[in-house]
Amino acid sequence: xxxxxxxxxxxxxxxxxxxxxxxxxxxxxxxxxxxxxxxxxxxxxxxxxxxxxxxxxxxxxxxxxxxxxxxxxxxxxxxxxxxxxxxxxxxxxxxxxxxxxxxxxxxxxxxxxxxxxxxxxxxxxxxxxxxxxxxxxxxxxxxxxxxxxxxxxxxxxxxxxxxxxxxxxxxxxxxxxxxxxxxxxxxxxxxxxxxxxxxxxxxxxxxxxxxxxxxxxxxxxxxxxxxxxxxxxxxxxxxxxxxxxxxxxxxxxxxxxxxxxxxxxxxxxxxxxxxxxxxxxxxxxxxxxxxxxxxxxxxxxxxxxxxxxxxxxxxxxxxxxxxxxxxxxx
Amino acid sequence: xxxxxxxxxxxxxxxxxxxxxxxxxxxxxxxxxxxxxxxxxxxxxxxxxxxxxxxxxxxxxxxxxxxxxxxxxxxxxxxxxxxxxxxxxxxxxxxxxxxxxxxxxxxxxxxxxxxxxxxxxxxxxxxxxxxxxxxxxxxxxxxxxxxxxxxxxxxxxxxxxxxxxxxxxxxxxxxxxxxxxxxxxxxxxxxxxxxxxxxxxxxxxxxxxxxxxxxxxxxxxxxxxxxxxxxxxxxxxxxxxxxxxxxxxxxxxxxxxxxxxxxxxxxxxxxxxxxxxxxxxxxxxxxxxxxxxxxxxxxxx
Numbered sequence: 001x002x003x004x005x006x007x008x009x010x011x012x013x014x015x016x017x018x019x020x021x022x023x024x025x026x027x028x029x030x031x032x033x034x035x036x037x038x039x040x041x042x043x044x045x046x047x048x049x050x051x052x053x054x055x056x057x058x059x060x061x062x063x064x065x066x067x068x069x070x071x072x073x074x075x076x077x078x079x080x081x082x083x084x085x086x087x088x089x090x091x092x093x094x095x096x097x098x099x100x101x102x103x104x105x106x107x108x109x110x111x112x113x114x115x116x117x118x119x120x121x122x123x124x125x126x127x128x129x130x131x132x133x134x135x136x137x138x139x140x141x142x143x144x145x146x147x148x149x150x151x152x153x154x155x156x157x158x159x160x161x162x163x164x165x166x167x168x169x170x171x172x173x174x175x176x177x178x179x180x181x182x183x184x185x186x187x188x189x190x191x192x193x194x195x196x197x198x199x200x201x202x203x204x205x206x207x208x209x210x211x212x213x214x215x216x217x218x219x220x221x222x223x224x225x226x227x228x229x230x231x232x233x234x235x236x237x238x239x240x241x242x243x244x245x246x247x248x249x250x251x252x253x254x255x256x257x258x259x260x261x262x263x264x265x266x267x268x269x270x271x272x273x274x275x276x277x278x279x280x281x282x283x284x285x286x287x288x289x290x291x292x293x294x295x296x297x298x299x300x301x302x303x304x305x306x307x308x309x310x311x312x313x314x315x316x317x318x319x320x321x322x323x324x325x326x327x328x329x330x
Numbered sequence: 331x332x333x334x335x336x337x338x339x340x341x342x343x344x345x346x347x348x349x350x351x352x353x354x355x356x357x358x359x360x361x362x363x364x365x366x367x368x369x370x371x372x373x374x375x376x377x378x379x380x381x382x383x384x385x386x387x388x389x390x391x392x393x394x395x396x397x398x399x400x401x402x403x404x405x406x407x408x409x410x411x412x413x414x415x416x417x418x419x420x421x422x423x424x425x426x427x428x429x430x431x432x433x434x435x436x437x438x439x440x441x442x443x444x445x446x447x448x449x450x451x452x453x454x455x456x457x458x459x460x461x462x463x464x465x466x467x468x469x470x471x472x473x474x475x476x477x478x479x480x481x482x483x484x485x486x487x488x489x490x491x492x493x494x495x496x497x498x499x500x501x502x503x504x505x506x507x508x509x510x511x512x513x514x515x516x517x518x519x520x521x522x523x524x525x526x527x528x529x530x531x532x533x534x535x536x537x538x539x540x541x542x543x544x545x546x547x548x549x550x551x552x553x554x555x556x557x558x559x560x561x562x563x564x565x566x567x568x569x570x571x572x573x574x575x576x577x578x579x580x581x582x583x584x585x586x587x588x589x590x591x592x593x594x595x596x597x598x599x600x601x602x603x604x605x606x607x608x609x610x611x612x613x614x615x616x617x618x619x620x621x622x623x624x625x626x627x628x629x630x631x
Contacts, residue, residue: 022535023528030527044561045568045587074516075523107516114512117497144436145429151395152429159426163346167487227559231598235606238599250559276577303560305527310556312535313549320539 014319053244071104082252082294103146150210252295482507558590
C-alpha cells in the first residue's frame with residue numbers, strides 16, 4: 001500500500017528553514033549597515049570595566065612607559081584592530097612610550113607594525129609628530145612559549161629582553177633596546193606604568209597567572225579581549241586582578257565614545273557619559289581629533305547581527321509552538 | 331661564580347651578530363638535530379627512560395620554581411641569608427636560562443613541523459598522488475611566503491630600518507611581502523574566522539528551543555545579555571523608558587545595563603570560576619601523569 005506523504009505544516013516550515021536561506025539572510029542583513037548606513041551613529045552606555053580602563057589610561061603620567069602584549073592577528077581584526085587603534089591613539093596623544101611584544105602568534109608583530117604605520121599617517125594628517133621607533137615605541141617581536149616568556153618577564157625584564165637591538169633614528173648601527181628612551185628606566189616589570197594585553201588567545205590567562213601578583217595590587221594590569229573571551233576574562237576583572245577591561249567590539253565603541261565625549265565632562269551632572277565612581281575627576285577626552293574608528297563604524301552591524309540572531313531564535317520557537325498546538329488539536 | 335649570569339662571557343654565549351655566534355648556532359642546531367635522529371633510531375627500551383628522565387627533570391624545575399618561596403624585592407647584588415633564600419635566588423636566576431632553552435625548543439618544533447609538512451607534500455607531488463595539486467599550491471605558497479618574508483626582513487632590518495617605515499621607500503620585496511601577508515594570508519584568515527557567524531546563526535536557530543524550564547531560563551538570560559550588547563537598546567530602555575534613573579534609586583536596579591551586570595557578576599562569574607577550578611584540577615592531574623611519565627603515549631614509545 002502506498003504511503004501518504006505528510007505535508008509539512010507552517011510550524012514545521014518555520015522550524016526547518018534551509019541553511020542556504022539563513023546564510024543568505026545573514027549576508028543581506030549584514031550588508032545593510034555596511035553599505036547603506038555609513039556614518040550612522042548608535043547611542044550607547046559604557047560598561048564599568050571599560051570606564052575603568054579608560055580612566056586608568058587617561059591618568060597615566062605623560063612620558064611613562066607601558067608594556068603591551070599585542071597577541072592578535074587579522075582573524076580577530078574586527079575587534080582587536082579597533083582595540084589596538086583606540087589604545088594607541090590614547091597612548092600616542094598622551095605621549096606615553098610603548099614597548100610591544102607578543103608571545104601568541106608569529107604574525108602578530110607584523111600586524112602591529114602595519115597598524116602603527118596607518119596610525120602614524122593619521123597623526124601626520126592631524127599635524128602631530130609621528131611616533132618614532134626607539135624614541136617612542138619598540139616592537140620587540142615574537143617570543144615563542146608564552147608561559148616561559150612571561151615567567152622571564154616576571155623574574156627579570158632586562159634578562160627576558162636581553163640581546164634585543166633596534167636602530168635609533170639617524171644611526172646606522174642597531175643598539176641595545178635598554179638604551180632607548182622607552183626602556184632605559186625599566187629594570188623590573190613593576191617599573192612599567194601599566195601592562196596591557198590585547199589578545200584573542202589564552203595569553204590573557206597566562207599573563208594573569210604569571211604577572212598578576214606583581215601588578216594587580218597597584219592597578220597596573222589591563223586587558224582588551226575579544227567578545228567571545230569577555231565572560232572568562234570578566235572573572236579577573238570582578239576579582240580586582242584587572243584594573244580595567246574592554247570586551248569585543250562594544251568595548252572599542254565605548255572607548256571611542258569616551259575619547260570623543262570625555263568622562264564626567266565638564267561635570268558629573270551635565271556630562272553625556274557619566275560614572276559615579278569618578279564623579280570628582282572629569283576627563284576631557286580628545287575633542288576635535290580622530291576618535292571614531294572601527295568600533296563606531298561596525299557597532300551598527302553588531303546590532304543587526306544580534307537582532308537577526310534573536311529573530312531567528314524567536315521564529316524557531318514560534319514554529320515549535322505551532323507544531324505542538326497542531327499536534328494537541330489532532 | 332653565578333652559572334646563570336648570561337652577561338658573563340663563557341663557552342655558551344657569544345657577542346650578538348658575531349661570526350662566533352653563527353658558528354655556535356649552527357653547531358647547536360647540528361647537535362640538536364643529531365640528538366633527535368639518534369633518539370628516533372634508538373630502541374624503545376632505551377628511548378623510554380631517557381624521555382622519562384628528561385621530562386621529569388624539566389618538570390621538576392617549574393614545580394620548584396612555583397612552590398619554593400620566591401624572593402621578594404630582591405636588590406641587585408643581594409646575597410642570600412640562608413639555604414631557602416639561596417635556592418630561591420638560584421631558581422629565579424635559572425629562569426632566564428631555562429626560558430631561552432624552552433623558546434629554542436619551541437622554535438625547533440616549528441622547524442620540525444615545516445620539515446614534516448614539506449616531506450609529506452613533496453612526496454605527494456613527486457609521486458602524483460591523489461589531490462597532488464593542492465599539495466603543490468601549499469608548497470608554492472609556503473616557499474613564496476618564506477622567500478618574500480626573509481627578503482623583506484633583510485631590507486627592513488639594519489641601516490634602512492627607519493627608512494622602511496614609510497611606504498614611499500618600499501621596493502619589490504616589501505610590496506611582495508605586503509601582498510602575500512596582508513593582501514592574501516591575513517584576509518583569508520579573517521574570512522575563515524568570519525564563517526563562524528554563519529554557523530552560530532544556524533546553530534542558534536536550530537538548537538535554542540523552549541523545551542524545558544531550564545532551557546527557558548537560559549533563553550531569557552541569553553536574550554537579556556544579547557540585548558545588553560546593543561547600545562541602542564540599552565539606551566532606549568535605560569534612558570527613554572526608565573528615564574535614566576540615578577544610581578541611588580530603586581529603579582536603577584531594573585535598568586538593562588544593571589540587570590545584565592547582575593547576571594554577569596552573580597551567575598556568570600561564579601559559574602566560570604567553578605568551571606575554571608574543574609579544568610584546573612583536571613590539568614593538574616594530567617600534568618602529574620605527564621610529568622611522571624604515567625601517560626604511555628607521552629613517554630614516547
